[in-house]
Amino acid sequence: MPGTNIQLHPNGKLKHFLSIEGLNRGILEDILDTAESFTSVTERSIKKVPILRGKTVANLFFEASTRTRSTFELAAQRLSADILNLNISTSATVKGESLLDTLHNLEAMQIDMFVIRHQDSGSAHFFAQHVGPGVSVLNAGDGQHEHPTQAMLDMFTIRRHKQSFEQLRVAIVGDIKHSRVARSQIHALNMLNVGEIRAIAPRTLMPEQAGKLGVQVFEDFNEGIRDVDVIIMLRLQKERMTSALLPSEKEYFQQFGLTARRLALAKPDAIVMHPGPANRGIEIESAVMDGSQSVILQQVTFGIAVRMAVMSMIASHSAEA
């Protein structure tokens, strides 16, 4: 609906978490600050706080996931929520139940929060439009649209290492066209006033008019990586080769793989990120992935705190509403 923002309560607080687009800098900074306070919880020996006690969170995954689903699950558990995990690809919709019927049936079980991953762009908004008034939807990836919690954990990781965003040069490298992660990252980086975003990809993996998203477009990795502070590598899916988007994994690695030699073109203290799962030897060399500039495993750790932050912010506002 134009004019209204489905993600926010009338008071501007978070109701659903569907896309970075449509949020604002204040909310993103709130999420990062709240996540900061939760990192200490996850480092304690008793890793639980009672913020979601008595609430039920349903993980509704229509697409496979390891990292995102398990960190959402851990986040919910550490907030003391009850959690229901549903792997829908083997469940009801396969038997012909409509998406909305599946959703409404789960709602009838008094679920408070849905964490949803679905293969259709826009599905998170679709679910949010159709849940009951007290129920919230968190987007764990909708098609090629957005993956907002991933972007926030990336922002968190960047802030941990680089403090302020304003002076940073960030490169996003790889299959930007099909990447929901890249879209969310670009929105988030722009919202946080990052100095420069570079989108680096072969033309077949670059969306139309990508420049309008507020990025500098590069087709040459060596040129694009020069003097950047942050390098975010994207996963290359194998089907890109069979659908004539790329000639071969080997050629891709030669032109767009992150090697130690290429990394040397970036700033000496540049950090290397990857949302996972990474293909070693295709988009990233093992030496870089396991090297001192890689913060890839920290991203996973921070994912829990960031998801706790988003869930707790939504829960506290829905309690107020």
Added chain:
Amino acid sequence: MKTLIRGGNLIDPASHTDGITDVYIDNQLIAAVGQAPDGFEPDQIIDASGKLLIPGLVDLQCRLREPGHSQKATIDSETRAAASSGITSLCIPPDTQPVLDHSAVIELIHHRNQKSGNRCHVYTIGALTKGLHGEELSNMGALKDASCVALSNTLSPFANNLVQRRAMEYAAGQGMLIVIQPYDKALYSNGCAHEGVLTTRLGLPPIPEAAETAALAKDIELVAQTGARTHFGQLSCARSVDMIRQAKQDGLPVSADVSMHQLFLIDRDIDLFDTNKLTIPPLRGENDRDALREGLQDGTIDCICSDHQPQDIDAKLQPFPSAEPGMSTLDTLLPLAFRLIEERLFLSRLEALARVTINPARIFNLPAGRIAAGELADMVIVDDQCHYQCDAKNFVSAGRNTGFQGWDFGARAVTTLVAGRIIE
């Protein structure tokens, strides 16, 4: 039954008439315009003063969903919608289920229409290939005998260019008009919205312009090769307009239409995944819409169709890429035609209304689209002084999937006559 329609402002584009004129109807036909025929004693008089009297609208592309998808709409529901909106002739494309490749299916449609009271003249466009599979030619002679007004393969691809060439040649030999929606299936891929900033932002699978224009270039070449008279339907791209303009300049026997919604809506209107604006071809960019309007003004595009595609609620109640395409447009065709007049797209309302009456009738050679002595008495009395908001809840069509919810309209059909009968 003799009817006098008195005091209306007659707008008849075919005869360039725009003025207050009485019309005399004798049974199915118009007996006279202006002067009463000798001894004409009307059985009923319809007062049209303060209103417009225009030819019934002619729609070259309208899906009634029957046979095959009567959960979405039926011949009964949609001819009712057509008549209530002043559409008196409409053409059904052959992608029904079963496909319109056999006279029995065509007879069924006419039978159902008759059972519903013949509220509208329903014409059929036959399939160019058997089952629309694009491999073997349909029995075109039989389809012609069964009263098909044109032949098309809709959006189903031909197996190869050779089949398309032969289908066009054979149809032309039968004297049949060919209708083509330029469509390259591979370039469409799984796309659901116009490739551009919107698809980049929303991560929607994109439909490039070339999905239409690459096909259109090939189609035009096959027209040049075969000389087959061809009508191009539902164009959506600026470049397509240029190509048709050039083809006409080259003297090729081509004509073209555009869907009414393409003249108003653009990709941006999809906003946050509004499935009612999911259409094939997709809503394109602003420059495309403007070029379509220009093409319509300068005559490159001959006419406007509804491309009516009523959907049931569940078909649209899906995430955007999984929803079914199409808009329910019968209820909005006439008010939008008057909006074009209001927006001064044309020099006169005669020119505007020609695009939905006489022009489509001429291309498909239908006995419709004009108000003159001896013609079928298909006409509509229009109130063009009203103001209301478009609300799908009030649609007569079974499909509520409009892209114009909440729009301000200033014209509506008040009374529709089909072959001299007032359609209630």
